[in-house]
Amino acid sequence: MDLSLLPISELPSAVWKASSRFRTAAEVAERLPRPIRSQVLPFVLLKSEIWAFHDLTDPAGPFKQAVDPASAEKVEAAALLKSDDRNIYVWLLNSALRNALLRRGVRHERNHDRYYFLPDHETITRRVEAKTKTGRNQSAKKVVRQEGERTDAPRDVWWHLAAQLRFEEFAPGSWGLTIRPEFHLTKDGREPLDPRRVGRKVTKRKSRMYNEGYFDAVHFLRYFLLDGGPRLVLPVGRQTITVEGDFPNTDGTWPRITDKRFDPISMLDSDDEDDVLNALADALELDDEWDWGAEHSEDDR
Template sequence: MSIPLQEQKILALTSGGVCAFLGCGEALVNNEASEPSIIGQMAHIVGQQRQGPRGRSEMSDTDRDKATNLVLLCGKHHKVIDDHPHVYSVHVLRQMKADHEQRIASATRRPKPPTPKPLVTETVHSTMLRVSQIPKFIYSAPCDYGDRQKQEVAKLLSYDKVPRDESLPFLLRERHIFAFQNLTQYSNPFSKVANPLDAFEIPIEDFCADPEGKRRFVSLLNSAIAKHCGHRRVRFDREHHRYYFVPIEKGKDRTESYRTLTDRSTSRNVVWNPKRKSTGEGRPFWLHLAADLSFHQMGEKEWCFSIRPERHVTKDGETPYNPKYVGRKVTKLKARMFNDAYLGEVHFWRDFLSGGKPRFILNFGRQSAIIETELLPIEVAWEGIPADTKSFSNQVYEDDLFSFGALQSASGRDDNEEENFDDDEDE
């Protein structure tokens, strides 16, 4: 056969490997045998030989063997068109070829990429707060208690000399205790658990140099948040790693006051039994405001605190709801939130945790962690969300004498540690 290989390839690709005869569509590669076989045939529209079917034409011999003059058919329909050249004329076959190749092209053509939308420049507020200060040291000492004896250790702590706002997070690992309090001091709250003479100090940079040390440090910070929330009747759900409000009185809704983004005092439900609109009857579940609160390291000396609003569901304000149905309910509630509503919930949590102050402070005695309440903003150029056009105002709290004094005290704890150490020993 004199048809060039290039023309054969073009014909096979544009025909999609199926018979072009209208209504046939037979695949022209047979895979039924052990080895695939080609059963397609290339039929000339204008005959290859001038004395053959449809051969009378002024077309050159070269053009007769080009893909533009060929139609790919099964053996059956190749015979049909050649046996009836007056029915399947040059005009009919050219139209058949064009229609078939158009169908193949339409079925295999890639969709055009969508026209890019114009970008808008917006300030996107993250759900993260800046941690402006973390403890400088971890203290550790050998002890007689294992990892699962945390409750026994907690009962031995000396709380009588510890201010109410001071947090005592600790970890038990490999018969050692780890804490932010200075365990080398004889008057420290852990003195009944670990001998101060055996205690030692580890700089945070060294402690977090390996992944396990970093995990332990974050665990101590998260434990401090749990205690900070616990004082405010917010409980930790360990299974789902989220904090949730609990009722003040059994069987009654709970509300909390806070300052809105427009600096207006208001209140909202944080634990409630939803009512049916038609009858006012309580539904068979209770909703609790909840959030994932976590510390994250962003750089060598950069940390942030994230707030991810959630929902907690119970049967009666206390008993856990069937987990099989919780995910669907929570997803449905969160799906209705646009950015302003979501960030509004983040704002509520930062206001609640800080008491409406520019920051909240985790006090560890001689050390502190300080979390600023301004949401970290990022300038971005993006397509935006068409239906989400409501603006969000990032309320920044101003310092008063009390918050400024608390900041000065917390910031000075680490700086004055060596200076005050001798005084403490004299006492």
């Protein structure tokens, strides 16, 4: 059985802090250059100081316009993690991930601390290429779609595949990136849906999600994060954040459902052309198309 977290094999060993020339994070961000290739520029502005994984003493570095290099100070990560400011280190890790995912059309929603897929520029519906858990090619999966899009009266509800992605330290020096699939609903692909309309829809959807369907989504998100490669590497200056692509394994036994409506073994390699979770729909003999962002048969009232 796989766990829904990815091990971290490399993390920055040092952090720099320096006096900021600006009062807001937006002003700092405006002074940063466009990152080169896969480089990301995470930073935290706290009490008029900028914290970063980049060397802030470098007069030619990306933060040269935002900080006073003469005030820069190097802080060892091990010492920072033992101090009252340890959250700064975690904030920097999460900031690096946000920067990397935004380039790939995934935005972070701060209120619920989750990432969600943005629609394509041309259309609301968005598909993403992926492979099965055993490495076979499969058709692109829908990660954004409008509810009722196949009917004559589509609704003002868009479903977005989303996830909570968090860097967490499980034991001293042992870190992982946890993956928790979720949903994000909007009324036009951008603006969040009224919260009063969200609860019932999401509750009903999650109530029909079994373990295998859940882990299908976890594997799909892993494939996207790693872009099909063996690991995710985020360069931060001369340092690196490296997330390994193999889930840790543990022994476990799937609960059995005796009425034969659910067989997890049959869903290990979903090849459905539409969505990540359609194999689950087949096993449950549901009438509606079932996926991340699926249509609902109930009225939206």
